[in-house]
Amino acid sequence: MPVEKFTVGGIEKLRIGPAKSTPDAAVPTTGMIDITDFINPGSVTRTKNRDNIERLIADGKSVAYVTFRTPGDPNTIAIALLDQNPEVEQLLSNIVYDAATTTITELADRKLANVCIEITTAPLNGKKCIIFIPNVDASLSTADPLTYNNVEKFVIDGEIKSYMTTDNKEAISIKKWVTPAGTAIDSTP
Amino acid sequence: METIYKDAFDVVTDVRALVNVPAIVSLLDGGKVEPSVKSTGASKRGIVVNCNSISNTSQQIGFGSINCYAPAISSTVDNKPVQLPDQQTLSNLAKAVKKLVDGVYANTFHIWIESLPVIMQDTDGSYFANMRFRYQSIQTNFKNI
Numbered sequence: 001m002p003v004e005k006f007t008v009g010g011i012e013k014l015r016i017g018p019a020k021s022t023p024d025a026a027v028p029t030t031g032m033i034d035i036t037d038f039i040n041p042g043s044v045t046r047t048k049n050r051d052n053i054e055r056l057i058a059d060g061k062s063v064a065y066v067t068f069r070t071p072g073d074p075n076t077i078a079i080a081l082l083d084q085n086p087e088v089e090q091l092l093s094n095i096v097y098d099a100a101t102t103t104i105t106e107l108a109d110r111k112l113a114n115v116c117i118e119i120t121t122a123p124l125n126g127k128k129c130i131i132f133i134p135n136v137d138a139s140l141s142t143a144d145p146l147t148y149n150n151v152e153k154f155v156i157d158g159e160i161k162s163y164m165t166t167d168n169k170e171a172i173s174i175k176k177w178v179t180p181a182g183t184a185i186d187s188t189p
Numbered sequence: 190m191e192t193i194y195k196d197a198f199d200v201v202t203d204v205r206a207l208v209n210v211p212a213i214v215s216l217l218d219g220g221k222v223e224p225s226v227k228s229t230g231a232s233k234r235g236i237v238v239n240c241n242s243i244s245n246t247s248q249q250i251g252f253g254s255i256n257c258y259a260p261a262i263s264s265t266v267d268n269k270p271v272q273l274p275d276q277q278t279l280s281n282l283a284k285a286v287k288k289l290v291d292g293v294y295a296n297t298f299h300i301w302i303e304s305l306p307v308i309m310q311d312t313d314g315s316y317f318a319n320m321r322f323r324y325q326s327i328q329t330n331f332k333n334i
Contacts, residue, residue: 010333010334011334036332036334037329037330037331039334040247041246041247041331041333041334042334044334082247082248082327148292148299148301149323149325150248151248151327
């Protein structure tokens with residue numbers, strides 16, 4: 001029998017929305033903005049950092065007598081957008097948007113937005129992965145110059161925070177593999 | 190929303206529309222501004238717009254040429270007949286065309302001249318001024334990310 005594959009790559013859909021006051025594992029039913037069409041290809045990066053190890057090594061030895069773990073940097077997610085959609089900007093930064101005149105006033109006080117992010121990967125080997133990150137502190141910045149042969153990008157930099165699961169465990173994200181049609185997969189051997 | 194992307198046919202249509210205006214056609218002595226190939230013979234002026242490539246990316250980048258043809262001038266050098274390019278007509282045509290397509294921001298695309306006109310010779314012996322353009326368009330609803 002072929003080895004079961006759990007491959008993750010490509011983006012079928014990416015949605016972003018306000019984090020719930022009590023983040024949990026369920027994707028909010030309202031307020032999610034589909035930003036798939038705005039993504040700068042190749043820009044969505046999830047960074048999983050590790051903790052550092054401090055070693056106490058006894059004199060004349062090479063192997064640690066005791067090790068301590070010190071927390072490393074938090075996990076992050078970065079997304080660059082080719083489009084400066086006002087709805088997305090409103091979610092992530094402190095602006096006043098007047099749709100009637102399509103005018104955005106950027107307020108002086110910067111904002112750290114608390115959002116949730118749902119990424120559905122492209123199906124690979126008959127499986128796609130739905131990654132849900134319920135609690136992300138995100139900030140919005142820009143990248144690249146205004147020039148005739150390129151566009152200015154929006155860059156969303158998120159720091160992943162934790163949430164409580166229904167059985168009271170502190171968690172950070174969920175990866176769920178489903179069939180291309182979205183049906184759950186039973187991987188029980 | 191309907192997916193909007195540009196292929197080589199659209200690029201040629203868009204660019205030809207910029208060039209196929211009375212101010213240019215009047216310089217062609219009855220010749221035409223044509224897509225992709227020149228249908229008339231070497232004795233006829235004409236402009237051909239073609240597209241060599243267009244990328245399937247969210248920011249589409251395309252390349253193509255605008256070729257301005259003018260009949261060669263027959264001359265005799267050292268008692269031998271030679272066909273020489275009509276420098277003045279080619280230059281006038283190329284300069285008139287360049288003005289219309291360089292740095293144009295249209296609704297669905299943006300175009301500029303990447304390489305200014307140079308004289309080249311076609312397989313039938315006729316001469317043309319070749320200028321290469323770069324074409325960019327934003328593809329909506331791009332899915333391969």
